[in-house]
Amino acid sequence: MDRIVVVGGGLAGGRTVVELREQGFSGAITLVGAEEHRPYDRPPLSKAVLSGRTDDTTLPFDLDGVELLLGRHATGLRPGVLETDGGPIEFDGLVLATGAAPVRLPGSADQRVLRTIDDARALRETLRPGARLVVVGAGWIGAEVATHAAAHEVAVTVVEAGASPLLALGPVVGGHTVPWYSAAGIDLRLGAAVAQIRSDGVELAGGEFLPADAVVVGVGVRPDVSWLESSGLALDRGVVVDEWMSAVPGAGGAGGYRPGSVVGAGDCTAWWSRRYERRMRVEHWECAQESPRVAVATLLRTLAGGQPSSESPDDIYNPVPYFWSQQFGRMIQFAGLPGPDSTLVLRGDPTAVAPPGAKKAPGWSAGWFAPDGRLVALATVARPLDMVAGRRMLLADAAPDVARFSDPGIALKELAPQPA
Ligand SMILES: Cc1cc2nc3c(=O)[nH]c(=O)nc-3n(C[C@H](O)[C@H](O)[C@H](O)COP(=O)(O)OP(=O)(O)OC[C@H]3O[C@@H](n4cnc5c(N)ncnc54)[C@H](O)[C@@H]3O)c2cc1C
Incomplete structure (x- = not known):
């Protein structure tokens, strides 16, 4: 009987188990x-x-x-064996889903x-009225933390090295x-560099x-892959995987790994995008949710004696990246890749x-x-229907009329390709 080991118990790891079954x-x-926790959101x-x-x-998730x-x-990897701080574990197939860790x-x-539920619970305890909080970084996480702290009557200062928030x-x-x-x-404070915490x-x-009284640093994350440094697998700000989410040998060759028997999913992967013809890495919930389907299909094809690659477009991971955030009473959504x-x-x-008195911020x-x-x-800012239609346009490579696009009175769905 084959044994598949999944490393990383976050969304991608949990979704991998669901997909395997x-x-x-x-x-x-x-x-x-x-x-110590079961997979959580x-x-x-x-x-x-x-x-x-x-x-x-x-x-x-059903983990029965x-x-x-x-x-x-996990502390190291060689063909067929995962090293852990509790001893080695043998595998026939391996899924790498170790996510990303915040930069300090x-x-x-x-x-x-x-990053973790323990971080969130501990931080919540410090958000008391009158407390002073400095948030370093006005990116997605910094903006959301600042939103909640300010709502709890905390005195909040946000320090951002760039010229604007949400530089992405x-x-x-x-x-x-x-x-x-x-x-x-x-x-x-914009354009403000931190000397030290x-x-x-x-x-x-x-x-x-x-x-x-508390300092929260939200300046980005790094994929949690340092434990793979001597594995022989290629690492490039993440585990390098191909379109089928199969891990790629490093420069010295990954002697002994059967192609397709080690796959990756979620935040820790740097995958080859056929759509954008470049390597991609994102820290988006949707990637951790969707990429396990492709990784698992590749792994199971391989274990069944087939090729890790496949001609079917359904078998490659080829998304238009998508992210959302809720901040300052607004839902922000972002999809695609600006050039x-x-x-x-x-x-x-x-x-x-x-x-005055309006319940919603203008979109x-x-x-x-x-x-x-x-x-x-x-x-999109507080315009979720724009995003529904916009994602259809992005997937279809649509070229909507710019004048009509810029008119918020025209529903974007009128410019979008209709679903089949
Ligand atoms: C506070 C917060 C808010 C977010 N909000 C949004 C949002 O609004 N919209 C959005 O699109 N995305 C959001 N994200 C991003 C999204 O949650 C992530 O993209 C997603 O959780 C990635 O899932 P993952 O399973 O790939 O990685 P992770 O969730 O990081 O899980 C990886 C797991 O692997 C474990 N691990 C690491 N190294 C090892 C090892 N060596 N051995 C064993 N286990 C290991 C880690 O401890 C972790 O439990 C948010 C993230 C955070 C932290």
């Missing part, structure tokens, strides 16, 4: 996870858990019959990050979120000191202010258009 694997499954950590609306985000080795770290800054060990969306779109901070009573606050490069030569087109007025969207007229990326 759904795709008919009846052999032994072992799930090795560094955390991370997006609510910076939303419902921080706000106190929930304390448990365990995912409803799965050998769960929780609190166990030089200085005090007291700096907080937000570029300075124009990110710049339109600046007023959200002042409206929430947050002191936003101290236990009592943050020292900026210019010498200014920002006193704080350096893209033109930004706004849809609606990002500077519009909600009239707007922004599209990035390639020189040939194709829509290549879309950001």
